[in-house]
Amino acid sequence: MLKKILSMTSSTQMLVAMFVGFGVGLFFGESVSWMGTIGTSVILLMQMTVLPYIVVSLVGGIGKLQKSTAKLIFSRAGLIMLLLWLLAIVMIALMPLSFPVIESASFFSTSSIEPITPIDYFKLYIPSNPFESMADGYVPAMVVFSIAMGLALIGMQGENKQQILTFMHTSSEIFSRITQGLVKILPIGIFAMSASAAGTMGVDEFASMQVYLISYFVLCLLLTFWVLPWIVASLTPITFAQALRISKSSLVTAFATGNIFIVIPVIVEECKQVMREHDDLCEDGATLIEILVPIAFTFPNIGKLTVIMFVYFAGWFNGTPVDIASIPSLSISGLLALFGSVYVAIPFMLDLVKLPADLFQLFVMSGFITGKFNSIAAVMNLFALTLLTASLFQKSLKLRPPQLLKMGVGIGVSMFATLIICRVGMGMFIHSPEITSGVIANMQVADKVPTKVKKQFPVVGQTPTTPIRSIQAIRDAGTLRVGYIPSNVPFSYYNNAGHLVGFDTAMATKLAEDLRVKIEFIPFRKDQLAASLKAGFFDIAMSGLAMDIEQMDALSYANPVLELNLAIATKDHLVNEFKSNEKIQEMRNMTIAYVEHSDAIEDAKKFAPNIKFVKIAGYKDFFRQKTHKYDAVVISAQAGSAWTLFFPGYGIALLENQSRYPVAYAIAQNNQSLLNYINNWQRLRKVDGTQEGIYDYWMLGKGAQKVQPRWSIMRDVLHWVD
Incomplete structure (x- = not known):
């Protein structure tokens, strides 16, 4: 032979x-x-x-x-x-x-x-x-x-x-x-x-x-x-x-x-x-x-x-x-x-x-x-x-x-x-691979603490206020109240099972576990964040919040938890148009939406005066638009990539100058004891790798999809191995 x-x-x-x-x-x-x-x-x-x-x-x-x-x-x-x-x-x-x-x-x-x-x-x-x-x-x-x-x-x-x-x-x-x-x-x-x-x-x-x-x-x-x-x-x-x-x-x-x-x-x-x-x-x-x-x-x-x-x-x-x-x-x-x-x-x-x-x-x-x-x-x-x-x-x-x-x-x-x-x-x-939205829509947060999720937004001036609670008051009450923004992929959103999940949801759950208390999630609107914290509707806001200079006089930010990359989300065929500053300046009749980053948007208006910038309430208003109102949206590359899993017809363009910005957790302005605790807790969880593991799962998708062993005759037909 x-x-x-x-x-x-x-x-x-x-x-x-x-x-x-x-x-x-x-x-x-x-x-x-x-x-x-x-x-x-x-x-x-x-x-x-x-x-x-x-x-x-x-x-x-x-x-x-x-x-x-x-x-x-x-x-x-x-x-x-x-x-x-x-x-x-x-x-x-x-x-x-x-x-x-x-x-x-x-x-x-x-x-x-x-x-x-x-x-x-x-x-x-x-x-x-x-x-x-x-x-x-x-x-x-x-x-x-x-x-x-x-x-x-x-x-x-x-x-x-x-x-x-x-x-x-x-x-x-x-x-x-x-x-x-x-x-x-x-x-x-x-x-x-x-x-x-x-x-x-x-x-x-x-x-x-x-x-x-x-x-x-x-x-x-x-x-x-x-x-x-x-x-x-x-x-x-x-x-x-x-x-x-x-x-x-x-x-x-x-x-x-x-x-x-x-x-x-x-x-x-x-x-x-x-x-x-x-x-x-x-x-x-x-x-x-x-x-x-x-x-x-x-x-x-x-x-x-x-x-x-x-x-x-x-x-x-x-x-x-x-x-x-x-x-x-x-x-x-x-x-x-x-x-x-x-x-x-x-x-x-x-x-x-x-x-x-x-x-x-x-x-x-x-x-x-x-x-x-x-x-x-x-x-x-x-x-x-x-x-x-x-x-x-x-x-x-x-x-x-x-x-x-x-x-x-x-x-x-x-x-x-x-x-x-x-x-x-x-x-x-030759058919397309399976739709990727199923992966991110079925991701889970480990249920290690009793969790309650409210969907009703508290209203400033109508909902009863409560005193701002120190770290000791939170422990005595036995419950940590966390503010979240719904549909803020991948930081806080509802999965297919109707559960609140996401990077910050997982971080908040870990925080409650370390405090040995229950956790309660309360929704909020970003334009009312400072007032909601002052009214005591929740203790801390954890939902992919970009640090905002205008808000710093009204609330306290903990140390940045992440640094994200500013990007543009748009239809796949337009992605390359946004990768060059020169091409952006030449654009005409283009409408770009934004949710936050007001200071960066002001600079962008001067840089590209022919582009119309429109503020929207949330990213879902862009990705789920039924009429063609907006051509693109300013978003982080991390969040934009997650949204494209739900809407694969969109892509992400990183800006030529590689702009970055910090996201942090927000606390009522005078709540110094909670602020100190959060800063020290974050430092510990960064060093021991906990935060990195949560980031890898929710942002990079590592372990998000269970990989089945490759089909083989030895395993699946003859059953010689498990």
Whole structure:
């Protein structure tokens, strides 16, 4: 059995390893999650020769060219290659429009407020220190450096040049042999990563992978069997049918083996043959084809470029789509990074657009399925590039306006139809994950003390007042009275069971537990907070209260319990508009609601005089508006994220200046004993981790959803383990 496996081709071994890994993952479930470390180790080993290989292969490959050949290739073939790259990049950038719309939301994440390190484009593209560029993994800079060295070698003569070329060729062979040796253990890495993914990945994640695979297959097939042959047929004497006929055997071979290199001789001969059929090939033209195909093979082809689409998918999958403004940078950087291995390029591109690095495992897992399809796109790209360049050299390439118009309209219409069909089809058969509101709506506060919740608002001047109670009076009475604001997610709100829950509700319950008293919650309106405390309606207000300068003369604030990040909540399609101060200033006919932060709103009115700001009673008035009164609302990022769980059509935009503000508990102005106790109690509960645990649960959602063990045959069918 082992001998039979070892006799398989490497691509077959990888496919077998992937499917066996899936089987192992489904059988053993989460108990094989540790295998992911083996897969990661193998992939890192595969990457170790990539950067050196880029240098020696480009320097040696370009350096050995004759000046005339290099000029011909870089001028004519280079121009055609750039145009084909541009077409592919545009099509790849459009393909995410086929992804189905999935309304999703998530709890607040601390990663969203981490400072983003700006991209240093000088270091990314200019190799001022090539060794630093290599050490830091700046692949585009390394490519620029290698091309510059190769071009410099072309103009050199003598034995020194030959020694350098020999060294580069020898080094290239060394790195190739190392890679070939590592390829033998690659099936082990594929097996381990597939087993880990199948054992830990949820059903929703598998369903989402279908979006990438379907759209990727469609893109590669469209390029291979429609767009590239049509371009050849429109600009050269070769017909559409001939373009498909001559490429058939190479396409089948590349698809079956996943190896483009082995079909290079076939591509050369087929291109020469079809040119001869049209009496359009001189001796120099044949030589050009023989030189061009191997050199073009060393450059990124359209098939390789299609992997950029994984980055767009990763953004969609992660709920943070790649911003339109980032597409040019991603495309150019991705193109240059793909001069090397995709296993270096994909992590580099994920980091470039600030997506989690662990999404790379999804790419590796799907790579040996998608690799079959990008191989056929790569082969057709080599055919198209060679035939177009040879026709230009032979002066038989015709730029006829009617043909160009027909080709442009045809490609545009076919792309549009593809996007519509994929969008509708995937929207019908690939369903959204479960609605996230069920998670936050079913969260609970631990019932450790007897609790009473009043829903009737006390009215100043009508409801009987009571004396302000010191900490000792509260203990003597046996009840702590806490003021709360209803529907103030996630600080105080009613869950599906009708219970009052939330961060401050949990903190208040813990306070009552430490005081060893019962707890009673009384609702209040924020504009009557100071009067309500003075009237003794409750002892302390705990409900996500932003510290307000105007209120400080009328009540006392305890030490800040949290620092929240000021943000804007708005419809998903408007989120990016609020991330830039410049775009906010340019806004017209926009109405922004606010509940608090009056001082910040006054500054905002001066900053953006064309925006209308309207004060509302509570955040529910914005999120539950039936008519389109308000375009956005000023809110904390933490609270806004929680509201989007109920209303996933909304998103959160952190302001460019990263404004923060404190929230604190409010106490009657002269109640010094309670104020002292609360300050000391908060300090203790921060140090012992109690507050952090409550914050993680209510703000970050840690432990909010009970994670069921991944389904596995071993557990759920055979019942070998519990």
